[in-house]
Amino acid sequence: MSPFSEFEVVPAVDVSGGEVVQLVQGERGTEKRYGDPTEAARRWIDAGARTLHLVDLDGAFEGERVNADAFAEIIEAVDVDLQLGGGIRTAADARELLDLGVDRVILGTAAVENPDIVEEISETHPGRVMVSLDAKGEEVVVAGWTESTGLDPAEAAKRYEALGAGAVLFTDVDVEGQLEGVNAELVSRVAGAVEIPVVASGGVASVDDVRTLKEAGAAAVVVGTALYEGAFTLEEAMAAVR
Numbered sequence: 001m002s003p004f005s006e007f008e009v010v011p012a013v014d015v016s017g018g019e020v021v022q023l024v025q026g027e028r029g030t031e032k033r034y035g036d037p038t039e040a041a042r043r044w045i046d047a048g049a050r051t052l053h054l055v056d057l058d059g060a061f062e063g064e065r066v067n068a069d070a071f072a073e074i075i076e077a078v079d080v081d082l083q084l085g086g087g088i089r090t091a092a093d094a095r096e097l098l099d100l101g102v103d104r105v106i107l108g109t110a111a112v113e114n115p116d117i118v119e120e121i122s123e124t125h126p127g128r129v130m131v132s133l134d135a136k137g138e139e140v141v142v143a144g145w146t147e148s149t150g151l152d153p154a155e156a157a158k159r160y161e162a163l164g165a166g167a168v169l170f171t172d173v174d175v176e177g178q179l180e181g182v183n184a185e186l187v188s189r190v191a192g193a194v195e196i197p198v199v200a201s202g203g204v205a206s207v208d209d210v211r212t213l214k215e216a217g218a219a220a221v222v223v224g225t226a227l228y229e230g231a232f233t234l235e236e237a238m239a240a241v242r
Helices: 037-046 057-062 068-077 091-100 109-113 116-124 153-162 184-193 207-215 234-240
Strands: 008-016 019-022 051-056 081-085 104-107 129-136 139-142 167-172 198-201 220-223
Touching: 008 037, 008 057, 008 068, 008 234, 019 037, 037 051, 037 068, 051 057, 051 068, 068 081, 081 129, 091 104, 091 116, 104 109, 104 116, 109 116, 109 129, 109 139, 116 129, 129 153, 139 153, 153 167, 153 184, 167 184, 184 198, 184 207, 207 220, 207 234
Parallel strands: 008 051, 008 220, 051 081, 081 104, 104 129, 129 167, 167 198, 198 220
Antiparallel strands: 008 019, 129 139
């Protein structure tokens, strides 16, 4: 079954130093901590999550996987779809995770720096690469959102679809982690450019934002801070888009 055959609300389990954290605009030093990753994963599944979004934040900054043990424990403990990113830089890394039981690997910097890696992984694991496109001021940025690439996110999404990506994770950095709402127009443009699912992330502050992103054409929405801070419950968000 292809992922996101129905619209999903996907809780984020971002891990740094072995704990669940949420950053503001992806900046180190802004994190709030929310305890044990496996406990968080179980809590979201008990609340009805069908997919979890796992990110090795230290890995994303260091350029190699850092919290592998925490994720191995989650993979062992749960039985829902898992998408994992952060520090995956080689096709071998990606294949190892897919063979371990991750359903989709999320490639950001690696895919932008070397688009062929998407094709390479897709040869052995078709449709299981999710390319992460982070946009700031409507341009794709990399390296922890510090470097602009000059790429248009909708054009980039098309390019990765052609290389075999099974989904796109689209993050609007300008609104990320601030609980101030979403940019539906940009999401709509990216989702309209491709046939594969586009999963929106960043800025979700309310159930209305979840609804707005669904209407904009997103196949799913990743929610972190708003769920951890209790702005709404996962059940409320799912009920709103049913």
